[in-house]
Amino acid sequence: MGISVRYEGAVAVVSIHRPEALNALNRELIDQLDACISEIESRKEVKCVILHGSKNFAAGADIAQMADCDPEGAKAFAFSPVYNRMVQLPVPTIAAMEGYALGGGLELALACDLRICGESAKLGFPEIGLGIMPGAGGTIRAPRLIGGAKAMEMIFTGSSLSAADAERIGLVNRVVSDGDVLTAAMEMAMKIAKKSRAALEVAKHSILAGMEMTSVTEAVAMEAENWSGMFATYDQKEGMHAFLEKRKPSFADR
Structure with a gap:
């Protein structure tokens, strides 16, 4: 289990690996992501970053860790500071999404500059069904990307979007075959990496x-x-x- 980074030329590939929980995000994983961001920041040869989770991008946050939080505990659990660091990386970032990208997982993808997803991917904000709302940028970044009305529909209903619908409303840049997500992201990243x-x-x-x-x-x-x-x-x-x-x-x- 964990988040790791490897380098292919001028491209950094950050991988989420918690398959037993559909790559659901917890505090440990977010702290590891924070460390990966610091490492990438120190490597001036990097020109593009890919964020990827095999089979599933990230099926939200780990509810078991949050269920009994009070407001102060919830603030300590928040992922926003690390997601903001992802946004602030000086080079382009690409979310390569397979399977589920829900809740905090979709918010992590929204913290990237570009998004590529597989044709069977499911994207959404299910938090409303848990008695809460998105809390790591979802209510802020989604409206700026797809407009207020579409973002409200996603957040108020908690319904998931298909990859095709996500592309149609501009939530993702490109949809590819399920097995080609990382390859397509790498092709885009390598094209970017040839630039200044x-x-x-x-x-x-x-x-x-x-x-x-x-x-x-x-x-x-x-x-x-x-x-x-x-x-x-x-x-x-x-x-x-x-x-x-x-x-x-x-x-x-x-």
């Missing part, structure tokens, strides 16, 4: 920061500052000169 890490970092920061800003004019001004600042980087010079010279760029590894 400096450019990936600034692009991700600009997107996330812009989504938080209420003024489009101010957001576009922020984007322009980020864009122009990149003309001081090695990768900008290498990328543009490689284009002009009709060759593949050799971006800096850092």
Whole structure:
């Protein structure tokens, strides 16, 4: 049982392994994920991160550990600080989802930038049936991704979505055959990993920061500052000169 990370070139693959509980998340697993994030942060050669659970992404949180919590105990159990660290990773992240991605598991996927799921995957927020609501970003990130009405429908009814419906409403980027989820995620990650890490970092920061800003004019001004600042980087010079010279760029590894 546990969460581990391995590296394939510039791609970090984080694996959730608790098959006997359908990869349900508990405090121990979240603490291990926290440690994996710290390790990834220290490796400047990483350009993309995949988060994957074999057969099931994560079938929610471990209810047995929460059932008798009081409000203060529930706060200590909260996964949000670690999920926020996943969001704040400077490079793109991909959730590769098989089987169940429910409750805290779906919230973990929402903390990633991109989502790929298998055709038989089931995604949902069943917390309302337990007398609670999503508490690790579900009521915040889902509306921003799919709109308030669709998020409310998912959260208020507790119903699960099929992979096809999740793709239709924009909850996931792509649906593939069940056995091809990790392969598809790796193909996307390897494509990303060929790009400039400096450019990936600034692009991700600009997107996330812009989504938080209420003024489009101010957001576009922020984007322009980020864009122009990149003309001081090695990768900008290498990328543009490689284009002009009709060759593949050799971006800096850092």
